[in-house]
Amino acid sequence: MRKLKIVCMACLFVFAAGCTASEVNRFIQGATEASLTEQDVGDGLKEALVKGIVTGSDRASQVDGFFANELIRIALPEDVQRVESTLRRLGLGAEVDRVLLTINRGAEAAAKEAKPLFVDAIRQLTVQDAWELLNGGEDAATRYLQGKTSEKLTGLFAPHIEEALDEVGATRYYGDLVSAYNTFPTTSRKLDPDLQGYVTEQAISGLFVLIAQEEKAIRENPAERTTALLRRVFAAQDN
Incomplete structure (x- = not known):
């Protein structure tokens, strides 16, 4: 008063x-x-990141959340991309398309489980350089979170990816495709049948893209600041 x-x-x-x-x-x-105190700024950034991951996870976990979004759509593993034209010439085009669809379906299914994992990681962050992040680039807080949590999140998220890939059949379809290619006599370079690690990395990367979009929106559009703390903290970087 x-x-x-x-x-x-x-x-x-x-x-x-x-x-x-x-x-x-x-x-x-x-x-x-x-x-504003450093605690205010730290809490505000965490709140923004939580909002970002909640929104991002909800978007990503919808049908076609990954597959229809060109920004985060998971492509075929690099080894497969190099021989994609060969696979199609060998009559494996339908199998290639099925793998592409199912690995994205697996990421969409796993994204439903991502929310609590990411939120927990955000809650545990200690933002020592809060003012620097607040006044940083449009995705400064997201990049900070990515650098601090990616390794841990990979370990936590990998089992969910494995389960989701198995559930939609991606693991089986990919294994069948790789085996079919590797058995051709003219194949000089064998494809790696491991899919989990690749999809885990790509799915987490895609979720961070969505978090960065939300952070940018909060920084640039006051209407996206849906709580008093967000309005108060991010108003400080508008000047």
């Missing part, structure tokens, strides 16, 4: 001095930013 009175008195003073409305807004914003 005392702080509010001080701000109000200051506003009256600057109005009396002939300041414009925009100048008064900047003055009030300065007072708001000055009152």
